[in-house]
Amino acid sequence: xxxxxxxxxxxxxxxxxxxxxxxxxxxxxxxxxxxxxxxxxxxxxxxxxxxxxxxxxxxxxxxxxxxxxxxxxxxxxxxxxxxxxxxxxxxxxxxxxxxxxxxxxxxxxxxxxxxxxxxxxxxxxxxxxxxxxxxxxxxxxxxxxxxxxxxxxxxxxxxxxxxxxxxxxxxxxxxxxxxxxxxxxxxxxxxxxxxxxxxxxxxxxxxxxxxxxxxxxxxxxxxxxxxxxxxxxxxxxxxxxxxxxxxxxxxxxxxxxxxxxxxxxxxxxxxxxxxxxxxxxxxxxxxxxxxxxxxxxxxxxxxxxxxxxxxxxxxxxxxxxxxxxxxxxxxxxxxxxxxxxxxxxxxxxxxxxxxxxxxxxxxxxxxxxxxxxxxxxxxxxxxxxxxxxxxxxxxxxxxxxxxxxxxxxxxxxxxxxxxxxxxxxxxxxxxxxxxxxxxxxxxxxxxxxxxxxxxxxxxxxxxxxxxxxxxxxxxxxxxxxxxxxxxxxxxx
Amino acid sequence: xxxxxxxxxxxxxxxxxxxxxxxxxxxxxxxxxxxxxxxxxxxxxxxxxxxxxxxxxxxxxxxxxxxxxxxxxxxxxxxxxxxxxxxxxxxxxxxxxxxxxxxxxxxxxxxxxxxxxxxxxxxxxxxxxxxxxxxxxxxxxxxxxxxxxxxxxxxxxxxxxxxxxxxxxxxxxxxxxxxxxxxxxxxxxxxxxxxxxxxxxxxxxxxxxxxxxxxxxxxxxxxxxxxxxxxxxxxxxxxxxxxxxxxxxxxxxxxxxxxxxxxxxxxxxxxxxxxxxxxxxxxxxxxxxxxxxxxxxxxxxxxxxxxxxxxxxxxxxxxxxxxxxxxxxxxxxxxxxxxxxxxxxxxxxxxxxxxxxxxxxxxxxxxxxxxxxxxxxxxxxxxxxxxxxxxxxxxxxxxxxxxxxxxxxxxxxxxxxxxxxxxxxxxxxxxxxxxxxxxxxxxxxxxxxxxxxxxxxxxxxxxxxxxxxxxxxxxxxxxxxxx
Numbered sequence: 001x002x003x004x005x006x007x008x009x010x011x012x013x014x015x016x017x018x019x020x021x022x023x024x025x026x027x028x029x030x031x032x033x034x035x036x037x038x039x040x041x042x043x044x045x046x047x048x049x050x051x052x053x054x055x056x057x058x059x060x061x062x063x064x065x066x067x068x069x070x071x072x073x074x075x076x077x078x079x080x081x082x083x084x085x086x087x088x089x090x091x092x093x094x095x096x097x098x099x100x101x102x103x104x105x106x107x108x109x110x111x112x113x114x115x116x117x118x119x120x121x122x123x124x125x126x127x128x129x130x131x132x133x134x135x136x137x138x139x140x141x142x143x144x145x146x147x148x149x150x151x152x153x154x155x156x157x158x159x160x161x162x163x164x165x166x167x168x169x170x171x172x173x174x175x176x177x178x179x180x181x182x183x184x185x186x187x188x189x190x191x192x193x194x195x196x197x198x199x200x201x202x203x204x205x206x207x208x209x210x211x212x213x214x215x216x217x218x219x220x221x222x223x224x225x226x227x228x229x230x231x232x233x234x235x236x237x238x239x240x241x242x243x244x245x246x247x248x249x250x251x252x253x254x255x256x257x258x259x260x261x262x263x264x265x266x267x268x269x270x271x272x273x274x275x276x277x278x279x280x281x282x283x284x285x286x287x288x289x290x291x292x293x294x295x296x297x298x299x300x301x302x303x304x305x306x307x308x309x310x311x312x313x314x315x316x317x318x319x320x321x322x323x324x325x326x327x328x329x330x331x332x333x334x335x336x337x338x339x340x341x342x343x344x345x346x347x348x349x350x351x352x353x354x355x356x357x358x359x360x361x362x363x364x365x366x367x368x369x370x371x372x373x374x375x376x377x378x379x380x381x382x383x384x385x386x387x388x389x390x391x392x393x394x395x396x397x398x399x400x401x402x403x404x405x406x407x408x409x410x411x412x413x414x415x416x417x418x419x420x421x422x423x424x425x426x427x428x429x430x431x432x433x434x435x436x437x438x439x440x441x442x443x444x445x446x447x448x449x450x451x452x453x454x455x456x457x458x459x460x461x462x463x464x465x466x467x468x469x470x471x472x473x474x475x476x477x478x479x480x481x482x483x484x485x486x487x488x489x490x491x492x
Numbered sequence: 493x494x495x496x497x498x499x500x501x502x503x504x505x506x507x508x509x510x511x512x513x514x515x516x517x518x519x520x521x522x523x524x525x526x527x528x529x530x531x532x533x534x535x536x537x538x539x540x541x542x543x544x545x546x547x548x549x550x551x552x553x554x555x556x557x558x559x560x561x562x563x564x565x566x567x568x569x570x571x572x573x574x575x576x577x578x579x580x581x582x583x584x585x586x587x588x589x590x591x592x593x594x595x596x597x598x599x600x601x602x603x604x605x606x607x608x609x610x611x612x613x614x615x616x617x618x619x620x621x622x623x624x625x626x627x628x629x630x631x632x633x634x635x636x637x638x639x640x641x642x643x644x645x646x647x648x649x650x651x652x653x654x655x656x657x658x659x660x661x662x663x664x665x666x667x668x669x670x671x672x673x674x675x676x677x678x679x680x681x682x683x684x685x686x687x688x689x690x691x692x693x694x695x696x697x698x699x700x701x702x703x704x705x706x707x708x709x710x711x712x713x714x715x716x717x718x719x720x721x722x723x724x725x726x727x728x729x730x731x732x733x734x735x736x737x738x739x740x741x742x743x744x745x746x747x748x749x750x751x752x753x754x755x756x757x758x759x760x761x762x763x764x765x766x767x768x769x770x771x772x773x774x775x776x777x778x779x780x781x782x783x784x785x786x787x788x789x790x791x792x793x794x795x796x797x798x799x800x801x802x803x804x805x806x807x808x809x810x811x812x813x814x815x816x817x818x819x820x821x822x823x824x825x826x827x828x829x830x831x832x833x834x835x836x837x838x839x840x841x842x843x844x845x846x847x848x849x850x851x852x853x854x855x856x857x858x859x860x861x862x863x864x865x866x867x868x869x870x871x872x873x874x875x876x877x878x879x880x881x882x883x884x885x886x887x888x889x890x891x892x893x894x895x896x897x898x899x900x901x902x903x904x905x906x907x908x909x910x911x912x913x914x915x916x917x918x919x920x921x922x923x924x925x926x927x928x929x930x931x932x933x934x935x936x937x938x939x940x941x942x943x944x945x946x947x948x949x950x951x952x953x954x955x956x957x958x959x960x961x962x963x964x965x966x967x968x969x970x971x972x973x974x975x
Binding site for chain 2: 081082088090095098100101102104205206207208209210212213214240241242243244320321323324326327328330332333334343344347367370371372375379
């Protein structure tokens with residue numbers, strides 16, 4: 001069985017196409033893995049029966065020669081994507097029993113491509129967090145362990161922590177994530193997998209529970225760059241139901257991975273090497289630069305001068321939008337309701353009981369920065385800085401074809417090891433947030449291990465809607481790094 | 493001197509500005525495909541977007557945008573080629589998203605004007621500050637259950653145009669004329685049905701008072717005024733209340749007030765201190781609305797002739813007075829009816845019949861012009877019968893009443909009832925001779941100077957001819973015979 005769960009999507013597709021394996025076999029192997037790894041708490045809801053039903057459909061389609069691009073491939077779906085008839089919680093108490101009567105465009109696209117949904121993967125509540133510890137259904141555990149202290153439970157990162165943990169632990173061949181400030185890339189880095197946030201507007205947001213609408217973007221989480229390209233091919237595309245979805249033709253993403261990056265210029269932003277950057281991360285980055293250089297690309301030092309304002313800007317823009325986006329969870333029409341004597345009391349009690357601490361914190365910050373008298377000082381200024389950050393990138397991409405940076409400032413941390421300082425937690429996103437603010441495509445590729453044997457990733461950024469170059473360079477980096485490590489808890 | 497209210501400390505002038513919420517005539521809502529018919533069963537016209545289900549996104553209804561452009565052009569206003577939708581955040585049970593999608597600092601339509609024709613023949617130009625598109629909220633029903641409120645989301649997400657005037661009105665009459673004229677323009681354009689009773693046109697009234705020559709004083713905003721009559725009451729009440737406050741040494745506070753139609757008074761709803769902080773910000777789910785010159789030109793080319801232009805044409809082509817033309821163009825149906833009657837006929841005569849007996853009949857029968865008791869073709873035929881002397885004015889009135897009663901054509905009625913006027917001078921002379929012969933004493937009195945008796949003789953002649961004698965011929969002949 002472990003052989004089946006260790007396959008890449010690309011390999012599984014080939015075997016399914018040749019009839020060497022069936023989608024039902026492949027799905028059963030993953031359902032068993034899902035059951036065996038429940039200790040990771042990667043799923044909020046498992047849907048094994050539905051998965052087998054879809055697997056049978058995939059086998060039938062394969063026989064008829066009508067197999068879609070992801071036919072029979074077992075995937076985890078982040079519990080932020082509405083799935084028709086399957087409860088969708090955003091890892092929040094307030095939606096604990098919410099069963100949508102509609103299917104998000106992303107999950108519908110995957111379904112259309114023949115993918116098999118294993119279940120709904122856990123996340124930080126409403127995608128707010130970098131550790132998956134803010135889920136109302138308990139933290140997700142990373143399958144990785146430190147060499148020195150194999151008992152310490154590590155976080156998978158967040159917010160797409162359930163997806164990262166499941167893909168890394170070989171429970172799912174791939175999983176959907178959403179990335180608002182790094183929620184695909186940071187957990188991918190922590191869990192030693194590939195996480196790809198495409199350009200804002202590449203994937204429809206329709207039916208995806210909103211955190212910060214101007215930043216939220218869905219993307220694939222897989223074990224190889226090629227798999228990410230295949231999955232994105234099925235997920236992406238213009239959707240008239242999302243006004244911010246780009247009406248741009250989809251390229252063949254996998255075909256872009258030619259392996260040839262000779263002559264490409266790779267930007268190395270000096271602002272991403274602050275004084276406090278760990279030697280381990282610094283070396284990882286340098287190694288990555290050398291790998292691309294060896295493959296014929298030219299590293300070019302660039303400056304992104306407004307980088308230092310990115311995190312502060314993000315923590316104004318994202319909470320502002322979330323304070324408004326989450327207003328609909330009021331106990332009136334669906335979701336949790338705690339009765340009150342007055343309407344205001346109903347609101348207060350429902351939202352106090354339904355939202356966790358981090359969500360409440362961000363709603364409060366967002367409400368504050370949009371308030372009369374503070375709006376210009378915070379929200380307006382943040383919008384201006386956001387434009388400057390985008391302009392930094394635009395200028396840089398006049399001379400370089402892609403940008404290489406670390407994904408996260410550290411390897412995964414332990415479950416009990418963070419103090420209560422929320423700002424310390426927010427620093428996890430320091431390298432991922434700028435590209436989110438600029439709406440750029442960014443991928444995290446695992447390229448090395450920390451001294452404790454934990455995975456570390458590098459991030460590649462590209463021009464808007466130039467996912468092809470990002471994938472091309474990422475494929476080369478992946479081959480050069482030859483990252484083969486697997487979580488110690490996982491038998492291969 | 494315009495409209496003033498006399499207070500103990502002197503005369504006070506009113507300053508009035510209106511915010512009219514006009515429901516856009518459209519089959520579907522502003523950001524969803526749900527239907528918008530009036531009077532549907534509660535919660536049957538609600539899409540996932542309208543109910544603000546998780547992950548739902550708004551998509552602009554292009555027809556509603558076109559309607560807003562059309563309205564802007566009808567108000568001779570600036571069309572802004574870039575406008576932005578913003579979220580107006582507040583919590584209420586009938587506001588599913590927890591925010592209303594509206595337009596804030598970048599509305600689709602900028603400044604324009606409306607010209608008012610006042611009853612005294614004067615005109616007033618009222619400035620339009622802006623027009624913006626926004627979603628309506630649902631309805632809270634508080635009278636369905638002893639302790640619960642029910643929510644109907646049919647109206648949630650319906651497109652509204654908020655049309656904001658400048659504070660240019662100075663009397664309740666002007667405010668009423670403004671709303672009437674605005675409604676007329678909207679109906680001509682087909683962008684709002686203007687039905688205040690059904691709530692498709694609602695008015696918020698800003699009122700302040702001041703002494704002549706002063707700058708503006710503090711204003712209050714009165715909501716929930718849903719008829720022109722109530723608007724009069726609300727303005728008069730609110731102005732009087734403010735004057736009394738000032739004259740008692742008090743101050744007017746800026747606040748939102750509610751009109752109580754039962755008591756005919758306004759009362760405080762919330763003060764400025766308790767005013768909502770709506771935390772407006774651009775809606776990140778929607779891109780800025782960008783219009784091309786071609787789109788605007790296309791809408792412009794499809795505009796109908798509007799009341800002001802039509803009125804000018806009526807005055808020019810039909811030689812009608814300002815007042816008559818104004819009355820006839822108030823709605824398109826009346827104008828069209830008139831033009832059908834007037835075509836190829838004496839326009840003044842046609843206007844008199846349409847505005848006189850015909851409008852009178854509509855009022856008396858409580859009918860709309862869309863369902864007229866007499867068709868325009870038949871009324872035209874009646875005018876023809878007057879013009880060719882078949883009918884006298886008096887007979888024509890009689891025939892008209894029979895037309896209203898029977899729906900028949902005037903020619904048929906004339907034939908059936910033999911109502912053709914007598915223009916045979918021989919017959920008229922004979923009737924006069926008979927009358928004079930039968931009343932020798934009255935003839936003597938007349939000849940001795942009692943001129944008033946002339947009318948008596950006319951009456952007797954008409955009586956003798958069953959009202960059918962041509963009155964002009966009777967007059968002429970009678971004068972001759974009486975010498």
